[in-house]
Amino acid sequence: MQSQKSNNPDLLAPLLADKFITTSDNGKVTGKSEVITSYQLTRWTSAENTNVKVVGYGDTAIAIGTYKGKGSKNGKPFKAHEQWTDTWIKMPGGQWQCVASQVSPITK
DSSP: OHHHHTTOGGGTGGGEEEEEEEEOTTSOEEEHHHHHHHHHTEEEEEEEEEEEEEEEETTEEEEEEEEEEEEEETTEEEEEEEEEEEEEEEOTTSOEEEEEEEEEEOOO
16 A cells, blocks of 8 residues: 555565466456556555455465555556455565455446
8 A cells, every 4th residue: 555655666566476466357367567567657646445354374364455546557547446355475584475466346
């Protein structure tokens, strides 16, 4: 969230595992480098997570929540309202990293 609020993709990179995968709200599957590139092309004017819940299973955690954001990507304005699910793993060095993410649009 801090990466979006400050428009600084460098804050996001260490949180994503090297083999990170995500499924976007349109069904496209991408990896870490594509996500970082997308963040570099995006300027957020607002970003907020709500209804965040985290359930731990040893060295794995599942986080869910609702996201609302506005901004522009490649100069085109956007608004997003999504439900998201992230899977986090505690890596051998002790750092938590996101290994998978999925978002679905909320249309109401």
